[in-house]
Amino acid sequence: MPTKAEQREQFARYKEDVARRGKSFYPYAMFHDTVMSLVVVSVIVGLACLWYFTSGEEAGNSGWLGPRYTEEADPGTTSFVPRPDWYFYFLFYLLRIFKWPDSVVLGTVGIPTILLILLFAMPFLDRRRDRRLIRRPVAVVAALLTIASMGILTYKGATAKESLASENIALVPEWVKQEKLEGKAVDGARLFAEVGCMNCHTYLGAGASNLGAPDLTSEGTKGRGIEFQKQHIKCPQCVNPSSQMQPFPNLTDEQLTALATFLEASKGPKS
Amino acid sequence: MARTRSKRRAQLEALLLAPVDWLEERSGLVGAVRYFLFRKVPRESNWFHTLGSATLTAFLVQAVTGVILAMYYKPDPDSAYRSIQHITNDLTLGWLVRGMHRWGASVFIILLFLHMGRVFLFGAYKYPRELNWLIGVLLLTMAMGEGFTGYLLPWDQTAYWATVVGINLNASAPIAGPFIADILRGGTEIGPETLARFYSIHMLLIPGGLAGLIVLHLYLVIRLGITAPPWSESAAGYDEPPRVEPERRGLVEPRPRGNGDGAVVAPRRRTRV
Amino acid sequence: MADDLRPGGEPRDEGVEPHLPAPTIGPAGFAAGIALLLIGLVVGYWVVVAIGAALAVVFAFLWVRDLTVGVRHAPPPEPAAVAPAEPADAEDGAYRVPRAKFLEASTLGLGAAIGGIVTLPAIGFAVAPAFVGQKDVNVDLGPLENFPEGQWLVTVFTSHEDQGNVSRRTAFIRNNGMVDEAPSFTIISNRCVHLGCPVQPQGPMDEKQKRELPNDVEITPTQPSGFGCPCHGGAYDIEGNRIQGPPVRALDRFEYLIVKGHLVLGKRYSVGSVEGTGAKAKIKSYPRVDPSQHVDGWEQYLYPYVPGG
Numbered sequence: 001m002p003t004k005a006e007q008r009e010q011f012a013r014y015k016e017d018v019a020r021r022g023k024s025f026y027p028y029a030m031f032h033d034t035v036m037s038l039v040v041v042s043v044i045v046g047l048a049c050l051w052y053f054t055s056g057e058e059a060g061n062s063g064w065l066g067p068r069y070t071e072e073a074d075p076g077t078t079s080f081v082p083r084p085d086w087y088f089y090f091l092f093y094l095l096r097i098f099k100w101p102d103s104v105v106l107g108t109v110g111i112p113t114i115l116l117i118l119l120f121a122m123p124f125l126d127r128r129r130d131r132r133l134i135r136r137p138v139a140v141v142a143a144l145l146t147i148a149s150m151g152i153l154t155y156k157g158a159t160a161k162e163s164l165a166s167e168n169i170a171l172v173p174e175w176v177k178q179e180k181l182e183g184k185a186v187d188g189a190r191l192f193a194e195v196g197c198m199n200c201h202t203y204l205g206a207g208a209s210n211l212g213a214p215d216l217t218s219e220g221t222k223g224r225g226i227e228f229q230k231q232h233i234k235c236p237q238c239v240n241p242s243s244q245m246q247p248f249p250n251l252t253d254e255q256l257t258a259l260a261t262f263l264e265a266s267k268g269p270k271s
Numbered sequence: 272m273a274r275t276r277s278k279r280r281a282q283l284e285a286l287l288l289a290p291v292d293w294l295e296e297r298s299g300l301v302g303a304v305r306y307f308l309f310r311k312v313p314r315e316s317n318w319f320h321t322l323g324s325a326t327l328t329a330f331l332v333q334a335v336t337g338v339i340l341a342m343y344y345k346p347d348p349d350s351a352y353r354s355i356q357h358i359t360n361d362l363t364l365g366w367l368v369r370g371m372h373r374w375g376a377s378v379f380i381i382l383l384f385l386h387m388g389r390v391f392l393f394g395a396y397k398y399p400r401e402l403n404w405l406i407g408v409l410l411l412t413m414a415m416g417e418g419f420t421g422y423l424l425p426w427d428q429t430a431y432w433a434t435v436v437g438i439n440l441n442a443s444a445p446i447a448g449p450f451i452a453d454i455l456r457g458g459t460e461i462g463p464e465t466l467a468r469f470y471s472i473h474m475l476l477i478p479g480g481l482a483g484l485i486v487l488h489l490y491l492v493i494r495l496g497i498t499a500p501p502w503s504e505s506a507a508g509y510d511e512p513p514r515v516e517p518e519r520r521g522l523v524e525p526r527p528r529g530n531g532d533g534a535v536v537a538p539r540r541r542t543r544v
Numbered sequence: 545m546a547d548d549l550r551p552g553g554e555p556r557d558e559g560v561e562p563h564l565p566a567p568t569i570g571p572a573g574f575a576a577g578i579a580l581l582l583i584g585l586v587v588g589y590w591v592v593v594a595i596g597a598a599l600a601v602v603f604a605f606l607w608v609r610d611l612t613v614g615v616r617h618a619p620p621p622e623p624a625a626v627a628p629a630e631p632a633d634a635e636d637g638a639y640r641v642p643r644a645k646f647l648e649a650s651t652l653g654l655g656a657a658i659g660g661i662v663t664l665p666a667i668g669f670a671v672a673p674a675f676v677g678q679k680d681v682n683v684d685l686g687p688l689e690n691f692p693e694g695q696w697l698v699t700v701f702t703s704h705e706d707q708g709n710v711s712r713r714t715a716f717i718r719n720n721g722m723v724d725e726a727p728s729f730t731i732i733s734n735r736c737v738h739l740g741c742p743v744q745p746q747g748p749m750d751e752k753q754k755r756e757l758p759n760d761v762e763i764t765p766t767q768p769s770g771f772g773c774p775c776h777g778g779a780y781d782i783e784g785n786r787i788q789g790p791p792v793r794a795l796d797r798f799e800y801l802i803v804k805g806h807l808v809l810g811k812r813y814s815v816g817s818v819e820g821t822g823a824k825a826k827i828k829s830y831p832r833v834d835p836s837q838h839v840d841g842w843e844q845y846l847y848p849y850v851p852g853g
Contacts, residue, residue, distance in 0.1 A: 007398045018496055022311030029312050029320065029497075036321035037328040044332055044378050048370025057360050059427070065374075068359050068366075072352040073431035075461070076700035076712035076762075078734060078749070081774045082432030082741050085422050087380045087415070091440075095739070096776045101792040102843065104738065104836060108443040119408045122391070123401035131394030131501040143391060162774040196746030199772040199779065200788075208777060246779045246787040250769040348710040435740040436775065443739075443836035445846035452834055453674035453851045459832075460703075462710050464673070 002129050010129060081162060089157030090150050096160060162208045168193035171206055178204060178269040179217075181262065188262025191255055195248065204269065213245065218268035229260035313499035319393070320497060322386040327485065329379040334478065336372040344424065346470040348463050351426035376418055383414055395498035403491040410484050413477050420473035423466065434469075435461060570607025574600055674851040681705070682801070683809040686757045688727060691719045691807060698734075698749060700762040701809065715798055715809070716745060716771070717763075720823035726802060728823040732771070732784045733796040733812055740835045741775035743795065771795065783818040783825055792838045794818055797827065816840040 002010070023029070047065065054063025059071045074080075084092055091112060098107030118125075126139065133140055172189045175181065181189055192198070198207035202215045224232075231238065233256055236245040251259070295301035312320075343362065345354040358365040387407065390396055396404035423434040438461070442452035457464030577600030584592030683701050691697060696718045704711040714734040719727055734743045745768035754764040770787070771780040779788040784795035794817050799810035816828040816839045830839040837847045 002398075011399055014499075015496065018311045018313050018499075021314050023314055023316070024309050025312050026308035029316050030308070032316075032318055032321045033324040036318070036325045040325045040328050040378060040382070041332060044329070044371050044375045045367070047374035047378070048367055051370050051374065052359075052366045069352070069355060069425055070428040073348070073426050073428055073710070074712060075431065075710065076714040076734075077428065077742050078698060078714055078744050080428050080432055080742060082436050083429065084433045084437065085418055086377065087418065088437075095440075095790070099777060099790050101786070101790055101838070104790045104792060105443050105445065105843075105846070108440045108739075108836065109448075116408070116412065119411075120405060123396045123398075123404050126397070129397065131397065131498070133392065133501055136394065139391070139394075143388065147388070162777070190748075194746075194748045195769055196744075196772045196779070199746070199774070199777060208774075244788065246770065246781070248769045250782055349708055432741065435735075439738075439740040439835040442834040446848065449834055449837065449847060449849065449851045450671075450674040454671050456673070458673045459851075460711070462704075462707055466710075 001127055007129070086154070086158065089155075090153035091157075093153045093157035093160060096157075160208075161202075161206070162199065168198050168206060171204070175204055179266050180270050181265050184258050184261040185265040186262075188258035188260070188265075191251075191259050192262055195251070195255075195259075200245070203266075216263065217266060219263045220265055220267040224264070226257070226260040226264055229263050230256040233259060307493060310493065312497045313503060315499050315503035316497060317500060319389050319500065322382060322389050323492070326379065326382040326386050327489075329375055329382055330481065330485070332371060332375045333379060336368050336375065337474070337478075339368050340372055341474060346424070346466055348426060348466055351424065351466060355425045355427075376421065380414060380418060383411055387411065393498055393501055400491070400495055400498070403488060403495065406484050406488045406491070410481065410488065413481050413484070417473060417477045417481070420469040420477065423469045424473065426466065431461070434465070568607070568610045570603050570610050573603030574607055577601070577603055680811045684759055684803070685717075685761050685807045685809055686759065687805055688719075688802070688807055690755075690757060690763060691717060691729070693719045693721050695719065696745065696747075696766050696768055698745060698764045698766050702760045703809075714742065716766075716768070717807075718822075723823045729800050729807065730783070730822065730825065731798040731800055731809065733798065734771075735796065735835065736773040736775065736778055736791060737786075737793050737795060737814075737835045738773065738776060738778050738789070738791040741773050743771045743773045743778075743780070746770045746772050746779075783821055784815060785818050792836060792843070793840070796832065797829070814839055 051063065051065040052068070054065065055061055055068050056063075057068070059069055060067050094107045094111060095104075098104055126136075128136075130136065169190060172186070172193055175189050176186055192203070197203075197216075200213035201207055202213075202217070204217050228239065230253075232240070232245075233248050233251065235247045235249065236243040237247070291301055340358065343354060343358050343365070345351055355369070358369050360366070390404065390407065419434075419437055423430045438452050438455050441455060442448045444451065453459060455465070455468070456462070457468045577596050577598070580596030581593055581600060582596070584590065584594075584596055681704055683703055685691075685699065685701060696716060698714060699717045700712060700714045702708070702711055703713045716730075716732045716734060718730045720730055721728060735741075736743045745766045747766055747768035749764055749766040751764065754762055756762050768782065770782055771784065772778070773780075773789070773791070777789045778786065778791040780791070780795055781787050784797065786792075786794055794815040796812050796814050798812050801808045801810060812832050814830045814833050816830060818828070819826045828840070831850055833839060833847065833850055838844050
């Protein structure tokens, strides 16, 4: 750890080195800055043009870069899925990771606060003089880990899916076609789309996938039988004690039969 | 002949520069600008060092487009959405101003993070630049807050619900959380006060803070000097004395070595007192 | 000349100024008289004109007298130079505060006072909402006939008329039937108690069957088997109890009244958990708190104060 005198002396050496060998800010460095600023402004204008000319005037009419605006704010809606701006996606996905009520405060304020404190404390944690990357393994590794984790969290936040009953129901005809469903299985498919199964399960690429629930596209190949499916949906813990699935006690027997038929008929997409 | 020409030329120069001299004598500003422009930066400064000024450019774009948008935006829940539609669809080039502001925000954040990463990897937060780093982290948090408050202003579904969640995130902080949430919302539920509050914070409070801190940040950069890249020959940052390498000859004429007064580098105007 | 502009320099003494007479009231009074006279003429009050004229004459006389004083009498003697006040001697005995210290203290003190006067009300104004409760207003949802027994209805209503659309809220309402000759309702708020996202009924909800009632109320029938939140995977059962995911308690509920055959919504309150179902539900209720705040368990002590009361 360098002493105060050593630090000052090193800084004096730096100043003297710059005075002796340095180049004038104008025009050398300022030229670089000007070019970069031009790039920045062009990128901003370019993005604005792309966004505007590929989207439409109606709310939600989305182009390459999203819609101009969504519908007007409706605090009473039941069909909207909130999302923050993209640079908050990493925080958003962090919230999905901390799914247990006791740990929620870690994801909302705990981790971001700790990271911010670390950022503030950086110059006091690292007081070594050396700036060469080879001599700063902790810093380099920490930087790479931070970039990697923020990148992954942002990406997963961007691709996080959940299911809206109103949107899923539109997928049923496609399912019928791909899995060749008929009769009761089609009714079961409709129920499957609406009743909340897709909040946790995925099916043919739709639905939520981050809660650890299995994909059900080929559930019928597992040979579990209609009775099992009915019992399981009604009370998962009765059939599988370690299950984390929520029970559906309010479904009628007919609805349960339809769902079970649908599941048993789902043997994977047929080409 | 040459002497007459140069005398006339000197007279012409004097005439043209008279306003500059007038200003310099009364304020000293011209000297300050000259100091800023012709100060020395490390020889090895490269394109990485442009990220800071690029961030500043993005901020200025936001400020200018923001001022223009504020002339047409109406911060009331019943008219905010319509005013945004009006700006985007009806006003001449309104879409461009709004688009630049919206995408400028994203570019601003990206450049901020890149600049922070560059400063970190260059070790430019070490002595004596620790204060500058702290100011920079403050700038980062304020910029994220600016993005959060600005997101509500269009008052569409995306805006409203992202803000609901964001405020409740603050509410989850132990002990102080509920109070922070109420102060942000201007009440116990999101209402018209929330939009006005966010507008005031977004337009006045945070930009004022950003501007002040940016001035401080730049002052420190000029005062403390720009850090050379960690692979430079500069003696700074090494724990042992530097190796002195012989000058390599390449295909391109090397840049002129600046000496103390910079006379070789650019013509200097001298004020007359 | 340039020397004069250098900061920090004192202006040079140009020499002794010619001695001017001390200022008198003559000219000022004369000007006032003339002004009054003109005003009187403009507005048409002759009284004012007369007063103005009189004043002008009197002060003109005084002014001329002052101007000619040099001619009529010897000029008055130069005022004696006043010695600068000296700090009192210590031998005086009494303690006297040096002027510099007094000025320092009063500058800082007054500055602090001014700063306080300006900023404290502003800050108080900004943070007051955290300490002032919002008044809840009852909302009339309409006659009970619109809420048939056993039917879940997604009900969208305006909670504060004067605030307009920004106060639209949604509740899941079910008429549980009569209990002791009064209808029992289950009224569950649709704001998820994790972070406030809008919760969806897990079941078919036909938009085409939406009905608009007077008083800006919309009802849509649904057959939920529970409720789910699309944001982070929270799931609730049919009574609003949390069964999965990050929500920290059960869904909030509304109090209700039956007034002249109308269902009237009261205050919203928070719920720890619900035992039983429908009309027989036992609800562990708490004062209303924000999403993400625990109301029971050890975590409730992390949120000891409820703002707004």
